[in-house]
């Protein structure tokens with residue numbers, strides 16, 4: 236039977252054969268009994284929990300299936316997922332990266348990997364000519380985030396995948412904001428997809444995790460699989476279990492986040508004290524057509540530019556009652572954040588607030604925004 240993603244997500248973990256439990260047990264044992272003669276050192280063999288663990292294997296299978304990939308590797312955070320891919324490259328390799336992405340990734344490339352010999356060219360991924368011009372003979376990887384955090388810019392994944400392939404480079408897409416429910420980078424031609432599990436996938440502001448999904452098993456995939464197991468930046472059994480649980484309701488949560496965000500974006504776009512709303516599925520977004528084509532849902536993340544500058548934006552944060560002034564996104568609670576204050580070496584506008592729409596009723600969120608803006 237061909238199952239739809241919602242059904243597959245619910246049935247992603249098999250019933251526990253030992254007990255019949257339909258919710259898988261959390262396997263905390265760090266070590267597993269094995270037959271010496273049966274040691275194969277394959278990536279899924281249960282020997283020691285850094286190598287593989289039942290909860291990790293189950294989450295990885297579910298993530299690979301959801302993204303339409305061949306394999307997945309669950310690590311300690313979304314940042315660690317990117318770090319692992321960069322570590323699997325060689326000094327002298329060249330990366331073409333989006334100039335607008337989660338700032339921590341830019342810091343990794345500039346502060347740690349540049350001295351180590353990885354060269355990076357940062358480009359505006361919405362400018363296809365600039366992407367093509369940045370590709371070099373030694374380019375091994377193109378990385379993009381779509382939508383970006385916090386500028387909510389999109390990149391045409393299919394077009395960039397074609398450029399990368401023609402140049403012999405792999406395309407890595409950070410799918411954290413859209414999630415595998417709303418956007419399918421591998422179908423569009425990406426070779427690697429990274430998700431921070433910390434956001435929508437775990438979905439409750441209580442798990443830090445990341446996953447690297449490969450469209451197919453190639454040399455880079457093998458290096459990443461070994462790096463995860465030898466280096467040990469793996470996701471703990473408890474966090475794998477929580478992320479796998481989150482995955483079961485991801486489709487329905489993302490739909491609710493997106494519907495509420497759509498309503499909030501429409502309200503804010505009309506408000507006289509708001510200069511601009513950046514939300515992929517709002518018609519005022521400069522890449523609205525691409526957003527409709529590439530993303531099934533708009534997701535729950537948006538940014539707003541407040542009229543009046545930095546102080547007015549921060550005052551708005553302080554006047555809100557339901558939105559918490561906090562970083563991160565993708566969880567049950569609505570959050571708002573003045574991004575320029577938290578990002579290192581940033582060009583984010585000083586009047587920008589990033590808004591994560593949670594699972595509260597949208598009418599209550601709009602009422603709160605209305606009182607705070609009054």
Ligand code: PLP
Pocket residue numbers: 312313314315337339380384409411412431432433443444445563
């Ligand atoms: N990718 C995106 C788009 C993010 O927004 C973040 C964090 O905010 C990360 C990756 C890093 O994920 P983590 O916080 O799990 O390390």
